[in-house]
Amino acid sequence: MLQSFKPIFSCNLVLSRSFSGYVSRMRYLMRLKEDDEACREALKSGKVLLYHKLSPLLRKTSSGSGYKLASLKTSDLEQILEKVGKDKHIVNESFLLECTDKDEPQFSLEVGDLDRSALEQECGGMFVDLRKAFFMIPGPESPLAAKGQALLRWHQTNSFCSATGQPTVRNQSGSYRVCHSSGITYYPKMAPVVIVLVSDGSRCLLARQAMFPKGMYSALSGFCDMGESVEEALLREVAEEVGLEVEDLQYSGSQHWPFPQSSFMLACHATVNPDKTQVNIDKAELEDARWFTYEEITEALQNMPRDPRREPPVFWVPPSYAIANQLIQEWANHQQLSRK
Ligand SMILES: NC(=O)C1=CN([C@@H]2O[C@H](COP(=O)(O)OP(=O)(O)OC[C@H]3O[C@@H](n4cnc5c(N)ncnc54)[C@H](O)[C@@H]3O)[C@@H](O)[C@H]2O)C=CC1
């Protein structure tokens, strides 16, 4: 039976923000989303992230030791587009993403119909598959890279009204599309997914699907059904996938997840009765599910595969940009404290 559902890990992001600066930035962003003219103006002095067939453009950092998302000034991008023989006005097809701490609006633009290597040369960077890019860019840039791709993908796949079959038309910011024939407004969508790290007090339960990379185990996850609460979805998924009944839930955090489509990951910790830990795996969904000790988990967290050309460890967990990793780290920290 569900006993509690309380936030145990407070949202440091919000608390650490300078409040007045944050409010004015959000109000500005809200205006840009709704006001086409203001958004067009903002684009002129803003910055644009480029994607080639949904792969973001990365550039080397100034020290040359790593990579970061390439954020191009609109005026520079217009010049680059002209150099590669394109009309600079395609910049206006960019979608609004966010406003930085320095009040700079950021946009994303798909340039998949332009010559990839010519663009890479002119921009001094390279287009990298998003999954790979997550291993290369600094962690704080990952959500923006994911958002840029997700918004582009959503617009690419929602250019027709599902009621009339007529084309939909975007607003300038890209915060929605409208079918003028039916009057329906479409907003970018995410599918809610629960992800849960189940513990019996001293071990945690991880599982793998056959399609996962070799040796990788993750927390249990599943799409919410229509009409379900997070708590109901989580109880159902654990019951369906491993045949266990969870007793207690604690919210951990959330994350937008761009693969394979936009999901909204809602992450929780859960416990089961230590006397009822026998797993009964749904083989249609999972290849394996096993209880792991604290020692096995800490070793896996320390032995993350870094070089894709090398054989991965026998057992490893999702990388730090995935919220599954956050859950596993939190569980390990909690175990460490309770063992002192
Ligand atoms: N960021 C992270 O740390 C993690 C993210 N994930 C993501 O969570 C998502 C869901 O995880 P699964 O365990 O595979 O879900 P799942 O356990 O619900 O199984 C997937 C199946 O659910 C059905 N389904 C129902 N609604 C769906 C929808 N809106 N979209 C697609 N399929 C739907 C399909 O039959 C699909 O084959 C995946 O996209 C996965 O990439 C999974 C683990 C870790």
Ligand SMILES: [Mg+2]
């Ligand atoms: Mg699942």
